[in-house]
Amino acid sequence: MDQDIIKKIPHKTIERLSQYRRALLICLSQGKTHIFSHEVAEIQHITAVQVRRDLMLIGYSGNLRRGYNIKDLIALIGTIIDSQDGQRVAVFGMGNFGRAISAYFEGRRERLSIVAGFDVNPQKIGTSIAGVPVYHIDRACEIISKEKIKIGIITVPGNQAVETAKIMVDCGIKGILNYSPSPVKVPEDVFLEEYDMITSLEKVAFYVKEH
């Protein structure tokens, strides 16, 4: 697929493609071969138009009478969001969250695997949590370069997030997923996604309060 086209896919569409793929894999395992836009929409609780528009953006054409070929579509989504030779991820902060995330991803995605965890707690260094070896943060650059890690997840306490992000950037990490409550700043060439659970829970609480 052409680079210029990929660059123009909206962020939200990328997110939905990831979700379509997982839904499609389930359908495929149930023996389905084709699926209509309104069926995908129903699984994801969105509209059929949105599904068709997303697929239009990635240049996939369905069959007017049978809908979309599930296998082909999964493959096409793969060529867009997966990286050719797989991507390697490190978790910074192996506390409760770090452990939960490591366990969650263990053996789930072949092209996206968590291969290292970093912490400062001497009791954790050298151990393996959910199949992920834990190193001292001082060895970050060494391990990141050796393991060819490009993506890092921040699960350290808020007051250490900024410092941790700096280390990550200095060691050559190119994508950061920040789950700490403190926003961090990164250079333009590093992709940053932040998600704050406290904010989300307060938001839900707000809308519940407002009926």
Next chain:
Amino acid sequence: MDQDIIKKIPHKTIERLSQYRRALLICLSQGKTHIFSHEVAEIQHITAVQVRRDLMLIGYSGNLRRGYNIKDLIALIGTIIDSQDGQRVAVFGMGNFGRAISAYFEGRRERLSIVAGFDVNPQKIGTSIAGVPVYHIDRACEIISKEKIKIGIITVPGNQAVETAKIMVDCGIKGILNYSPSPVKVPEDVFLEEYDMITSLEKVAFYVKEH
């Protein structure tokens, strides 16, 4: 504050207010009394205009020369996003994620507290995880009504999410935060927020791949 005005505050502004408040509390603890929009903006890594506009929407006026009074602003944000008598939350699924979330919130927010956890694992029932008592999911309605719980967090495996959400809605939960990889559907009067970690990580991986 007037109900009609509150209803019109954009979702994104509500999220930022939650974040401003936490940043302001830190500033206050450092002895600051006033703050400029561009200072808040710098902490949050957004623009000063955005900060001013958000504060405009909640009807707060700053001082032209000294900026915003931190204490007043914290109080005002509280009247908007906090509930008068506090809100009570339950976690559905006390696996790694449920535990991490319970530990994360333990004693952190007085007006927003996790008071129950639900699971099906007999080994967990009756125990207390991070200060949260764990009950069998079959007792959900009983506990939810007794504890006056209005908000639920879904951290069960994807294949159980839909069923869990149904139980939550039937028991009178009015706000759901779904952290499972499966989207769920709820009636119109229930507020739903979904966040999928796999999607986020795949999104970061995509944009890293595209430089």
Next chain:
DNA sequence: TTTGTCCTGTGAATTGAATAACAAAAACTA
């Protein structure tokens, strides 16, 4: 005073994403 600087507050323009509306193709139905 007057001038200059540094803020806030806000209408207008822009961007980004979701929704509506509909043409056209394919396959039935009568």
Next chain:
DNA sequence: TAGTTTTTGTTATTCAATTCACAGGACAAA
């Protein structure tokens, strides 16, 4: 064969959120 139904693909519209642009107040210095 002509009409009906179903579904895709796409253009146009609407809606939400952000950014631009600037008026106007407060103070400091000259």
